[in-house]
Amino acid sequence: MVDHVLPKQAANFADDDADDTSHCFVAKLFGKRARNREAQEERILNAAITCFIRSGFRGASMNEICSEAGMSPGALYRYFPSKEAIIEKISAAHRQQSAEILDRMLKSDNIIDAITQVGIDHVRQMSLNTTGPGPRDSNARLFVEVRAESMRNEGVAAICELHEGLMREKLFAAFDAAKERGEIDPIVDMELLVATLAAMGEGIIMRNFPSQGVPVEALEPVFRALAEATLRPTKSLENK
Amino acid sequence: MVDHVLPKQAANFADDDADDTSHCFVAKLFGKRARNREAQEERILNAAITCFIRSGFRGASMNEICSEAGMSPGALYRYFPSKEAIIEKISAAHRQQSAEILDRMLKSDNIIDAITQVGIDHVRQMSLNTTGPGPRDSNARLFVEVRAESMRNEGVAAICELHEGLMREKLFAAFDAAKERGEIDPIVDMELLVATLAAMGEGIIMRNFPSQGVPVEALEPVFRALAEATLRPTKSLENK
DNA sequence: TAAATGAGAGAGAACGTTCTCTCTTTTTTG
DNA sequence: CAAAAAAGAGAGAACGTTCTCTCTCATTTA
Numbered sequence: 232m233v234d235h236v237l238p239k240q241a242a243n244f245a246d247d248d249a250d251d252t253s254h255c256f257v258a259k260l261f262g263k264r265a266r267n268r269e270a271q272e273e274r275i276l277n278a279a280i281t282c283f284i285r286s287g288f289r290g291a292s293m294n295e296i297c298s299e300a301g302m303s304p305g306a307l308y309r310y311f312p313s314k315e316a317i318i319e320k321i322s323a324a325h326r327q328q329s330a331e332i333l334d335r336m337l338k339s340d341n342i343i344d345a346i347t348q349v350g351i352d353h354v355r356q357m358s359l360n361t362t363g364p365g366p367r368d369s370n371a372r373l374f375v376e377v378r379a380e381s382m383r384n385e386g387v388a389a390i391c392e393l394h395e396g397l398m399r400e401k402l403f404a405a406f407d408a409a410k411e412r413g414e415i416d417p418i419v420d421m422e423l424l425v426a427t428l429a430a431m432g433e434g435i436i437m438r439n440f441p442s443q444g445v446p447v448e449a450l451e452p453v454f455r456a457l458a459e460a461t462l463r464p465t466k467s468l469e470n471k
Numbered sequence: 472m473v474d475h476v477l478p479k480q481a482a483n484f485a486d487d488d489a490d491d492t493s494h495c496f497v498a499k500l501f502g503k504r505a506r507n508r509e510a511q512e513e514r515i516l517n518a519a520i521t522c523f524i525r526s527g528f529r530g531a532s533m534n535e536i537c538s539e540a541g542m543s544p545g546a547l548y549r550y551f552p553s554k555e556a557i558i559e560k561i562s563a564a565h566r567q568q569s570a571e572i573l574d575r576m577l578k579s580d581n582i583i584d585a586i587t588q589v590g591i592d593h594v595r596q597m598s599l600n601t602t603g604p605g606p607r608d609s610n611a612r613l614f615v616e617v618r619a620e621s622m623r624n625e626g627v628a629a630i631c632e633l634h635e636g637l638m639r640e641k642l643f644a645a646f647d648a649a650k651e652r653g654e655i656d657p658i659v660d661m662e663l664l665v666a667t668l669a670a671m672g673e674g675i676i677m678r679n680f681p682s683q684g685v686p687v688e689a690l691e692p693v694f695r696a697l698a699e700a701t702l703r704p705t706k707s708l709e710n711k
Numbered sequence: 712t713a714a715a716t717g718a719g720a721g722a723g724a725a726c727g728t729t730c731t732c733t734c735t736t737t738t739t740t741g
Numbered sequence: 742c743a744a745a746a747a748a749g750a751g752a753g754a755a756c757g758t759t760c761t762c763t764c765t766c767a768t769t770t771a
Contacts, residue, residue: 267750271750285623286623287529287619287620287623289527289529289530290529290623292725292726292727293726293727293728294725294726294727302751302752303751303752303753304727304728304729304752304753305729305730305731305750305751305752305753305754306750306751306752307751308727308728308729309749309750309751313727313728314727314728368622371622372619372622372623375615375618375619375622376619378615378619378677379527379612379615379616379618379619380527382608382611382612382615383525383526383527383530383612420689422685423685423689423693426678426680426683426685427675427693429674429678430671430674430675430677430678430680431670431671431674431675432674433674433677433678434669434670434671434672434673434674434675434677435667435670435671435674437618437670437673437674437677438666438669438670438673440666440670443666445662445663445666449660449663452704453663453667453701453704456700456701456704457697457700457701459700460696460697460699460700461693461696461697464692464693464696507716511716532759532760532761533760533761533762534759534760534761542717542718543717543718543719544718544719544761544762544763545716545717545718545719545720545762545763545764545765546716546717546718548761548762548763549715549716549717552762553761553762554761554762
């Protein structure tokens with residue numbers, strides 16, 4: 232993957248350690264060139280995201296991305312080896328962003344509050360496109376795109392499974408703690424619970440409530456009721 | 472879809488009426504040629520569905536579809552004017568199939584039972600690919616594909632909105648009846664309720680529980696608890 | 712025989728990608 | 742320190758492939 236590494240620079244590296252503007256390995260990581268490279272990569276990725284939201288992974292052409300980035304194909308291909316690589320990078324970043332929201336969950340000492348908050352945070356972050364122009368459901372579009380791609384693209388599927396595994400771990404950790412605190416019915420099937428919550432979450436992201444006129448605040452009692460229903464089915468059903 | 476048409480009718484009709492012999496409108500609808508035409512159209516559509524599940528709407532080429540249908544491009548384009556038309560036809564059929572499940576809902580006299588049953592029916596029909604070969608999550612794949620396409624393709628978006636409107640009507644009719652029977656909390660926001668149920672349903676279809684090892688039967692209590700939680704939030708929360 | 716049907720070559724555009732070349736910046740050399 | 746050399750960055754034409762769709766011509770059907 233790391234292709235154009237130069238044998239010459241090994242010698243340079245040993246000699247001029249004072250100069251970090253050279254093109255040696257260290258410079259690529261920390262020097263001016265390196266910063267430029269990262270900035271360009273980000274410029275390309277941002278352009279690609281815009282195009283993918285507009286036209287889909289397959290629908291957007293490399294020319295479209297080049298135009299959006301204000302860059303020639305020759306320049307763009309200096310930073311990414313293929314369209315596939317760009318798709319994978321964006322997919323990974325998007326799924327990671329989703330998984331990171333769960334980190335807040337571990338800090339709460341009430342599992343119902345935690346789930347409610349995670350749900351709201353997710354909707355807020357994924358459904359509301361606060362940064363930059365474009366349609367308000369941009370993140371929902373990108374999410375559906377990633378999900379669709381993951382169903383037939385091995386690389387993207389692996390990325391999704393990786394982050395899904397992380398999410399499962401975090402959820403199970405929080406649930407185990409809550410179970411010991413007696414906040415969850417002992418009869419609840421944990422696997423089923425996690426699967427249900429994940430499915431509901433993804434459905435809500437895909438539907439993009441805020442862009443359909445449902446304010447985020449209105450979802451609080453809904454999420455709370457759903458959390459109650461899934462974590463404490465006995466209590467919810469016994470007064471039927 | 473189902474047409475029991477007599478083969479002889481066309482000949483009789485053409486003989487009787489020599490003026491508009493072959494390609495007239497009525498003959499196309501009722502004659503033997505018409506029946507052949509419909510059979511060919513279905514053959515193409517089935518091949519296209521297989522290809523779209525395998526490669527996606529954009530990923531599947533017309534050549535791929537032609538090969539799958541055992542047909543030349545020249546023949547195929549006699550029945551569909553464009554790839555777009557095939558995509559729209561398949562999208563419409565898929566969404567309609569989903570909307571029709573709701574019809575059963577109106578026949579139940581208990582709203583909780585009705586929602587539970589609709590949820591299970593939906594999972595059974597959409598997530599389990601009982602007919603033909605291919606991956607077990609075929610319908611989920613097609614669903615994600617339709618959803619992704621609807622976000623940037625005006626034609627498909629219109630189709631989705633049409634059937635969504637039908638689904639909303641059916642749901643509201645059932646909910647209104649249930650409300651009069653006192654089965655739903657008066658405080659429940661109907662718009663929010665429908666949106667939440669739709670989102671959860673789509674998430675569950677997309678996740679495809681059966682193909683992940685969750686049996687359909689296990690979902691019954693989950694759906695029931697969720698229905699309780701959304702229709703009777705007061706009761707669910709008051710014993711918190 | 713006349714209309715319907717289909718096969719298959721292939722047109723023309725668009726695709727992802729690569730190639731060549733120019734211009735700028737950095738490093739080495741005298 | 743100035744000149745020469747090397748390397749990096751980018752532009753844009755061009756590559757081979759694949760795309761959707763059309764055209765021609767042969768075969769089947771009534």
